[in-house]
Amino acid sequence: MLSFGSDEVWPSLLNIGIALAVIAVILGVVVWRGRRRGSRTIALDAALTLSGWWILMSAVGAVIYIFKAFTVPWAEFDGQTHVYLDWPAGLACSEFGDSATTMLTCGSEQLSEFTVGQASLGLRLLAASAQLSSLALATMPAVIVAVICFQTLRGRAFSRSLTRGLTGGAIAVLVFGVAADLLSGIAATAGLREVFSPDSEWYPSFYQLTVTPLPFVGALGLLALAAVFRQGTRLEQERAQLQQEKAVLEKDTEGLV
Numbered sequence: 001m002l003s004f005g006s007d008e009v010w011p012s013l014l015n016i017g018i019a020l021a022v023i024a025v026i027l028g029v030v031v032w033r034g035r036r037r038g039s040r041t042i043a044l045d046a047a048l049t050l051s052g053w054w055i056l057m058s059a060v061g062a063v064i065y066i067f068k069a070f071t072v073p074w075a076e077f078d079g080q081t082h083v084y085l086d087w088p089a090g091l092a093c094s095e096f097g098d099s100a101t102t103m104l105t106c107g108s109e110q111l112s113e114f115t116v117g118q119a120s121l122g123l124r125l126l127a128a129s130a131q132l133s134s135l136a137l138a139t140m141p142a143v144i145v146a147v148i149c150f151q152t153l154r155g156r157a158f159s160r161s162l163t164r165g166l167t168g169g170a171i172a173v174l175v176f177g178v179a180a181d182l183l184s185g186i187a188a189t190a191g192l193r194e195v196f197s198p199d200s201e202w203y204p205s206f207y208q209l210t211v212t213p214l215p216f217v218g219a220l221g222l223l224a225l226a227a228v229f230r231q232g233t234r235l236e237q238e239r240a241q242l243q244q245e246k247a248v249l250e251k252d253t254e255g256l257v
Contacts (some may be wrong), residue, residue: 026050041153041234048149054142061135065151069128075119077127077191079184082121082208084108111202116191123187130183137176137215144169144222166229171223184210201257 004015030049034042069075086108087093093106116123144166151162189207196203 011025044149044153047145048153050120051142052145055139055146058135058139058142062132062252063126065131065135067130069124070121072124073119074117075124075127075191076115076131077113077184077188079130079186079188080208080210081111081185081188082190082204082206083111083192083202086113111192112188113189114191116185116195119191120194124189125184126187126190130180133176133180133183137173137180138171140169140176140218158229158236160233161228163230163233166222166226168220170226173222174215174219177218178211181211182209 002016002019003010004019006012006015027046027050030046031042034045039045087106091104091105093104095106119127147162147169149163149164151157151159156162187210189204190200192204
């Protein structure tokens with residue numbers, strides 16, 4: 001994710017443009033090297049390179065999450081809770097949105113993103129589990145692209161191993177997606193319960209857990225893609241069988257002549 005902040009919109013857009021330019025340069029280098037070698041699979045090479053870097057950076061991030069869980073006394077959380085914070089009293093707002101001038105309507109915000117200092121080891125491990133699940137889910141597209149590109153470059157675009165890989169990817173997306181949703185909410189609520197006593201107004205009385213449809217949609221899409229590749233594999237096998245039968249028939253015909 002690319003994120004930049006500034007007082008004006010143009011500096012942020014400029015930083016985004018610079019980051020995109022760096023990515024374009026990397027792609028350009030890959031394409032240039034491919035053309036120098038006379039490669040006909042430049043797009044596959046570029047996709048495999050980018051997905052490989054994506055996976056590598058995710059692996060580094062996973063190591064950092066695990067290292068932090070055992071070495072630092074604080075934990076970061078990003079999940080839904082049943083604790084809401086009213087807007088500051090100094091923020092001008094209208095209670096019912098009936099102001100005569102342009103004004104915010106008063107409201108509250110869910111306490112979902114926060115850091116707990118001096119957290120217990122169990123809480124830090126729980127937070128790390130939620131972060132690792134989210135990271136694994138975000139890395140799955142790169143893994144799937146890498147598998148498809150690697151098998152295609154080997155001349156095995158339609159193979160059982162690729163079909164099994166897509167099916168396994170669908171299962172992984174579903175598992176990591178649901179785990180990320182659940183663990184984020186569980187960890188956030190557990191973090192607040194460790195900070196506040198049960199008689200505090202900020203103590204979450206119950207767990208606010210939500211599972212989004214994204215993991216199911218992603219898994220279904222990968223299963224559909226696996227079915228397409230499975231059909232391609234079957235057609236490839238039938239074509240190879242027909243070619244083999246044709247070769248045998250031609251050999252028999254030559255023997256008769």
